[in-house]
Amino acid sequence: MLENQEQFINLVKEKNKNKNLKYSILTMGCQLNENDSEKLAGMLEEMNFTQINDYKNADLIVFNTCCVRENAEERLFGKIGEIKKIKENKNVILAIGGCMMQEKNMLDKMKSSYPFVDIIFGTHTMQNFPEDVYKAIQNNEKVKDIIDIDGEIYEGLPIKRNSKFKASVTIMYGCNNFCSYCIVPYVRGRERSRKPEKILEEVKSLALEGYKEITLLGQNVNSYKGNDKIKNFADLLNEVCKIEGIERVNFISPHPKDFTDDVIDAIKNNEKISRIIHLPLQAGNSKVLKEMNRKYTKEQYLNLAQKMLDEIPGLTLSTDIIVGFPGETEEEFEDTLDVVRKINFEQIFMFIYSEREGTVASRRKDQIPDEIKHKRFNKLKELYESRVDENNKKYIGTNQKILIEGQSKYNNETFEGRTSTNKVVIIDKNDNYKVGDSVKVKIVEDHRWYLKGKVV
Ligand code: 5AD
C-alpha cells in the first residue's frame, strides 16, 4: 500500500466515524475484475464503509466495468440512469472504474453525457482509490484518475475476499497477444508479472487463514515471467502446489500457443491441480484462427488437446469459442463444430463475436449479420448440450473429492461443492460436515447441470 494512500484512508476513516456509511460494488466481467473489486472492497472497509448488496441503499456505489463484449455498455448506462435518480434525493458518491474507462471513446462519453459521476478511475490507478474518495468527499470534486501507460504493480493493497475457502490470486496483468477481435491489450496494457515471492507469500498466508482452493489469474498465465529460481509458469505451479493446506489449484487463462511440456508435466505431477484445464479454442478453422492472430492451427490445437488428455489421466478440458468472426463462412464454422465433436469439452463458454472499436477485426468490411451469428451460436449450443448428459454419465459410480461451498441452489436440503473437474455435486446435509470441509463422495445420480453424491 502506498504511504500517501494510507494517509487518505485515515482521513476518510476519520470523516466517516460514527456515520455508518454503506458501500456497494457492482462487478462486470471476468475473475480479474472480481479480484480487483475485492481490493476496492478492502480499501473501502479500511475507510470505515460497510458492504451491502443492495446498491440502492448505499452511500457510495462503485461500478467495476468490463468492455470485452458490447452488451456490458447498455447494462452500465441503464444502471447509471437509475443511480442518477437516487442521487437527486440523496447524497451518493458514484465511482466508475475498470476496463471500460480505459477506452477513449467511452471516457469522452462519460464526461459529456454523465457529468454527475463523481469518480472515474482506470485499471492502472486503482491503488489511488482512497485519494479519489477523499477528494470527492472533501472538496466535492469530480475526480478523473486514468493513465494510458502500463501501470506498475502495487503490492499489499488491502483485500476483502468474497469467500472464506476459495481465493483468487492475480499473477500477471495485461496481455501482449493482440488477438484481432480483442480489446483487452488496449485497456489492460502490456504483460507485467508479479514477483514469484510475492505470489507465494500471498498463497501461504491464504493457506494459514484456512483457504483451500486457489485460482491463479492472468490474461495469459502461461507466459508468466518469474526470476532466476522460479523462472516460468510451470515452476510457479510446482511451488504453489507445495504449500501445505492448499488442496486445489486452478488457473485461468492459459494460451494454447504457450502451453509448453513443462506445464503439462506440472499438472501431471501435482494432483492438487484441477482436472479441468481451460484451453481457449476461439475458432476451429485454421484460416479464421490466422485472421484472429491466435498463432495456432486447427491441427496444432487438436494435437495439443489430445496430448494433454493422453498424458494426464482423468483430465477434462473447457474452452472459449467465438462464433461469427468477420468473414467466417458456414464451412469454416463447421470446423469449430468438428473440434467440439472431437474434443469432448467438459464446459464451453460460447460468445457471439462483438465488434470492439480500435481492434483490427472491427475494421473489416465483411462483418457477419446478427441473424447468422445467432443461428451459429444456437447450433453450437445445441451440439454442446447434446453431449453434456452423455458426458455426465462417466461420473456415475466414481469417487470424487469436493469442497463444500454452501447450501445448494438446486435443493435447500443439500450442500453443494465441486469436483476437481468443476462439476457441481450436491450432497444431503448432515451434522458430520460443514461448509468449508473437503469430503469424499461417490456419485450416485447425474442431472444435466449437477451430480448427486453420497459421502463415503
Ligand atoms: N467478441 C466476442 N467474444 C470475445 N471475447 C473476447 N473478445 C471478444 C469479442 N470481441 C471472448 C473470448 C475470450 C473471452 C474472455 O471473451 O472468447 O477468451
Ligand code: SF4
Ligand atoms: Fe484478448 Fe487474446 Fe489477450 Fe486473451 S490472449 S486477453 S483473447 S488478446
